[in-house]
Amino acid sequence: MSAVRRMFVLLCGYEILPMTVSLRGANPRFIVSVPICTYLLDTTEGWVLLDAGLDEHHLRDPSQIEKYFAPGAWHPPPVVKPEHEMGAQLAAIGIGFEDISTLVLSHLHADHSGHIKRMPQARVVIQKVEYDYAFSDAEKIAYFTEDYDLPSIDWQIIDGDTPILPGIEAIFTPGHTPGHQSLVVDLPRTGKVILTADVGDWIENFTKEILPGSATNDDEALASIRRINALWANTGAEMFLTHDPVLVQKIRLAPEFYD
Numbered sequence: 001m002s003a004v005r006r007m008f009v010l011l012c013g014y015e016i017l018p019m020t021v022s023l024r025g026a027n028p029r030f031i032v033s034v035p036i037c038t039y040l041l042d043t044t045e046g047w048v049l050l051d052a053g054l055d056e057h058h059l060r061d062p063s064q065i066e067k068y069f070a071p072g073a074w075h076p077p078p079v080v081k082p083e084h085e086m087g088a089q090l091a092a093i094g095i096g097f098e099d100i101s102t103l104v105l106s107h108l109h110a111d112h113s114g115h116i117k118r119m120p121q122a123r124v125v126i127q128k129v130e131y132d133y134a135f136s137d138a139e140k141i142a143y144f145t146e147d148y149d150l151p152s153i154d155w156q157i158i159d160g161d162t163p164i165l166p167g168i169e170a171i172f173t174p175g176h177t178p179g180h181q182s183l184v185v186d187l188p189r190t191g192k193v194i195l196t197a198d199v200g201d202w203i204e205n206f207t208k209e210i211l212p213g214s215a216t217n218d219d220e221a222l223a224s225i226r227r228i229n230a231l232w233a234n235t236g237a238e239m240f241l242t243h244d245p246v247l248v249q250k251i252r253l254a255p256e257f258y259d
């Protein structure tokens with residue numbers, strides 16, 4: 001029996017990126033804006049969140065923009081309008097960051113880890129390999145250590161496929177980053193859904209098996225795309241992508257929900 005009652009999709013802003021960041025081999029002259037989505041689950045065991053978006057405070061302060069976005073490929077910086085802010089969207093549902101009991105992180109890129117610091121009460125579920133990588137001295141792209149290297153965080157480190165709650169399973173999908181994970185969720189009416197996170201930004205990553213532009217291991221990234229594809233084919237589950245600019249326009253966004 002699934003503990004999950006409802007799923008809300010929060011559209012938390014946009015990133016302006018070369019298409020090659022999402023689709024390996026695309027024309028580098030194409031620039032697209034891709035959404036940043038997070039997923040809020042209403043369960044009998046409390047509120048569960050998949051991913052923590054980008055912290056808009058990094059975009060409100062010119063020195064932070066200079067530090068994080070000006071030097072690299074992440075320029076122009078992402079767009080988080082007031083209506084994209086996670087706090088406002090949670091408030092529209094009637095809750096706040098303080099009500100989240102479990103935060104599952106697909107990985108620790110800055111567009112997935114921004115608001116962890118606002119949920120010190122939550123258990124924060126992460127794959128061991130991702131945790132070790134994020135805290136290592138390795139040269140990392142798009143990891144903002146000040147967003148996650150904090151003593152207030154109650155880490156729950158898991159290793160491989162792991163049930164989170166009845167009806168919520170973490171599946172290990174490395175490649176985009178060393179310890180990336182996705183979620184499979186059972187909803188009462190909608191049925192099974194796959195929250196892919198960054199295994200593939202666009203649906204074409206899956207339908208055409210196109211590697212993401214950014215991967216720490218291409219073989220693992222392809223294996224994870226194929227694993228999701230097999231799950232999709234075998235279960236008939238609905239796919240929810242974090243960064244697909246077209247699909248996001250076709251789904252229900254919070255405060256509407258899936259039940």
Ligand SMILES: [Zn+2]
Nearest residue numbers: 107109176198
């Ligand atoms: Zn990522």
